[in-house]
Amino acid sequence: MDVIDENGNVIPKSREESKRVLAGVLGILFGALGIHKFVLGYTNEGIIILAITLVTCGIGAAVTGIIGLVEGIVYLTKTDEEFIYIYQINKKAWF
Helix, strand or coil: CCEECCCCCEECCCCCCCCHHHHHHHHHHHHHHCHHHHHCCCHHHHHHHHHHHHHCCCCCHHHHHHHHHHHHHHHHHCCHHHHHHHHHHCCCCCC
């Protein structure tokens, strides 16, 4: 199945390996720590999530955990081609 961008153009398939399942599972299980962001190479975003959790002494973990859960589910619902294009090539950091 070809991935088509917003203009109707076919996006060439990448030879890059998808980190979709790993990032999705880590987002669901450890979303409050931001580990899924580090796996995808989003260091700044991972530090932000981790800092919110640590600075609030875990109280902010409820919010960051929900963010991680939602992102994990979004990652797992994408195909490998869509995931690579959106999150690994275009570097869309949030949701």
